[in-house]
Amino acid sequence: MLPAAMSRPLSDQERRKQISIRGIVGAESVAELKRGFNRHLHFTLVKDRNVATPRDYYFALAHTVRDHLVGRWIRTQQYYYEKDPKRIYYLSLEFYMGRTLQNTMINLGLQNACDEAVYQLGLDMEELEEIEEDAGLGNGGLGRLAACFLDSMATLGLAAYGYGIRYEYGIFNQKIRDGWQVEEADDWLRHGNPWEKARPEYMLPVHFYGRVEHSASGAKWIDTQVVLALPYDTPVPGYMNNTVNTMRLWSARAPNDFNLRDFNVGDYIQAVLDRNLAENISRVLYPNDNFFEGKELRLKQEYFVVAATLQDIIRRFKASKFGSTDSVRTVFDSFPDQVAIQLNDTHPAMAIPELMRIFVDIEKLPWDKAWDITKRTFAYTNHTVLPEALERWPVDLVEKLLPRHLQIIYEINQRHLDHIASLFPNDVGRLRRMSLIEEGDTKRINMAHLCIVGSHAVNGVAKIHSEIVKSQVFEDFAELEPEKFQNKTNGITPQLIAEKIGEDYVRDLSQLTKLHKFVDDDLFIREVAKVKQENKVKFALYLEKEYKVKINPSSMFDVHVKRIHEYKRQLMNCLHIITMYNRIRRDPAKLFVPRTVIIGGKAAPGYHMAKMIIKLINAVAQVVNNDPVVGSKLKVIFLENYRVSLAEKVIPATDLSEQISTAGTEASGTGNMKFMLNGALTIGTMDGANVEMAEEAGEENLFIFGMRVEDVTELDRKGYNAQLYYDRLPELKQAVDQIKSGFFSPDDPNLFNDVVNMLFHHDRFKVFADYEAYVKCQEKVSELYLNSKAWTKMVIRNIAAAGKFSSDRTIKEYARDIWHVEPSDLKIPPPNEPRDAGQDKTPNGTAA
Secondary structure (H helix, E strand, O other): OOEHHHOOOOOHHHHHHOOOOOOOOOHHHHHHHHHHHHHHHHHHOOOOOOOOOHHHHHHHHHHHHHHHHHHHHHHHHHHHHHHOOOEEEEEOOOEEEEOOHHHHHHHOOOHHHHHHHHHHOOOOHHHHHHHOOOEEEOOOHHHHHHHHHHHHHHHOOOOEEEEEEOOOEOOOEEEEEOOEEEEEOOOOOOOOOOOOEEOHHHOEEEEEOOEEEEEOOEEEEEOOEEEEEEEEEEEEEOOOOOOEEEEEEEEEEOOOOOOOOOOOOOOHHHHHHOHHHHHHHHOEOOOOOOOOOOOHHHHHHHHHHHHHHHHHHHHHHHHOOOOOOOOHHHOOOOHHHHEEEEEEOOOOOOHHHHHHHHHHHHOOOOHHHHHHHHHHHEEEEOOOOOHHHOOEEEHHHHHHHOHHHHHHHHHHHHHHHHHHHHHOOOOHHHHHHHOOEEOOOOOEEEHHHHHHHOOOEEEEOOHHHHHHHHHHHOHHHHHHOHHHEEEOOOOEOOOEOOOOOOOHHHOOHHHHHHHHHHOOOHHHHHHHHHHHHHHHHHHHHHHHHHHOOOOOOOOEEEEEEOOOOHHHOHHHHHHHHHHHHHHHHHOOOOOOOOEEEEEEOOOOOOOHHHHHHHHHHHHHHHHHHOOOOOOOOEEEEEEOOOOHHHHHHHHHHOOEEEEOOOOOOOOOOOHHHHHHHOOOEEEEOOOOOHHHHHHHHOHHHOEEOOOOHHHHHHHHHHOOOHHHHHHHOHHHHHHHHHHHHOOOOOOOOOOOHHHHHHHHHOOOOOHHHHHHHHHHHHHHHHHHHOOHHHHHHHHHHHHHOHHHHEHHHHHHHHHHHHHOOOOOOOOOOOOOOOOOOOOOOOOHHHHO
16 A cells, blocks of 8 residues: 555554565564574674673674575575576665665565564564664765665566675764754764675775886786775565575775885885775765765775776676687677676766776777677766766876776777767867867866767666756767667665555556555545554654654644755755745734644765755754744754665655756656655656656646746846846745845854855856745645645545656666666575476585
8 A cells, every 4th residue: 555664653463463465474483583583692692681782682683684585695696607697787886775674574575573573572673673774875866776776676586786885984974063064974884784794705906006018919007006805795685586686895905915015124014004095995985966076086986896896797707608618709799698787877987998908908809899899788877967966087187097097098089089070070069079088277088978988878867857968968979879868767666565456566566556546535545644644743753852853743744855955956945934934923823834844964065055055944943943923833854864764764754745956957866756655745846757757647746836947948048137036026035135134143144145145146056036936836735735635635646656666667677778688577496495406506606
């Protein structure tokens, strides 16, 4: 019926007798889990029940659940070795995994048995789940998408691998002090990570710096500095299909002779201390979302993951049946039939010159053959059209760090431009626009151009975004090779409970359309409203406990959670809050539909405007929440340290989802989909996947407002003048004047000058232009909220239309249109059943 997160908390009694898709609880399985738990408490954690802490209990449970993964994990990898299917490699600098325990129990069909075992042990499952640290190895949408994709690829039985970096410190923890964001390091590995397995036997060297020597036998990259890449493997279980894929994250290690081999006579101690320099590569995640910071350490991270991963891919290819052939000329002919590599944005773009380096310099393939294989292997996903987000690496930095790769990029570019010139003689403008190298103050490499030229498929992440990519950002490339450009609308992984429409749709979200026939069923309407209300009460209790704020659970929960960025327009939401506040104060007796506005998200530490926006929201909240005239009609909460595990709490409790980016700026959005599936209504612009959500549910079932892409383009052509809107709209003027005059910052009236100045003079995202339409649309929202039944019917229509936004659907499209593999619904036999006698047994070591 509804996502699991939306189901109300069960009483112990209900929990014990519940039978669901997660497996009937057998007494044997419960007893076995309890034995495993006690064994790990004793032998792994070396504790007894007298001295064990709640964290010990979490680790004992995690290890017990992990025990149920390993047999399936080994068997899956063995199966891939024997069948030798085409492998899919998803390369990403971010995997925003969140917590692992609950998802693993659900996918293994163990949740009820674990609930029962933990209950019988006198422990509280929810308390144990709260102890797990988020794996915060991502910033936002791009990293969370990678995590959803791994889940879907395993569920669809694809032989897929996620490759990335094992950051020692993930996305910072956000603290709010006096209304300001303060960052703290996220030491997520402090207590150890029960889900990962280090694999030192697959450690690989990665080279940096050095110089290139040319000779008759070809180019040699020499005198390099070596850093070792140590892989850590994390299991990725599919949903109830016994498939367990691998996410392999690399950690940087200094070689043992680091700084000791070079004429370093005496300072042994300093040489050992300097090992940190090499190991810093995997120390910390860069905390920027949709922003390029051209730092040397970041380029090192990008090449580090790429170089280690490609060695691994080639080792695995050569060990397979397809790789074994005598003639050197034909060894790699089958490579694109056996290997697909998906580049998640341009961050792993150095994979293209690196694979060429391996083919040409090491494997001695002729350039043209190497280039043909390379192009057929790679595909590139574009995630943004914002110019400040596009990676443009200075040539001199690449020359210093990766001299051979720069030569290869120049060669790729030369051949590319020769081709363009032959098609469009004398069109120097086109050559300049399409070059991989941008001339200017500092010469730069345009990594998106490198990805397009070096891939056989390029995709955007929502229909409107893919159109903008083709018609605006990369129009010259799309004109040249229109067949290369595709759309793959993003999706999400739901965790669902089956009730109304049968269990099938857990595997097939499109079955949600069956809910349409319940849209007029009074009993169902009441049930949906009740589940939402219970989630709101639960979240209100959480807020009271964590933030000491009392909120009214019958108020509309109006939620805006995502990274803080000007294009996402948290400022427009803020202006609406001030407008509502002013209306209440102007006429306190007038009917006002109570709201709790919840805004959350992190600002990149170096992004001054985003940090000012957080301070402004908190300053407004301070005034609104303490005004006796307002009372419980309006409350504003800034949600501290928004992250995956907090999203899992707030999204099911949301009534209204804010998706209000300027049309043409949000590539897709995925939070929007989660809210839709979890019974929230959307207020939003025609941007990103909002467009397709409106298409699926009917525009009348979303609160769509504001400029469309064409209107924004037209306004840019005319010239956007913020002053006009300020002069024309008295409520906007009042709100802006209050910010400007220090009404919300009496101790420092000029505190928000930068914000006001930006809104008037350089607001690229045109907040004032959509303000009036936004406020009017919000009035329609409040009006509908008064009619609980009509509101809930609209909710049901949204949930019923959410099926398209499953990442299973997205991955099936990648598989068929880009990777050319078929998803398999074959269920590998579980570890307790004998394998097919017809299959060859293989030695243990081959399953890597």
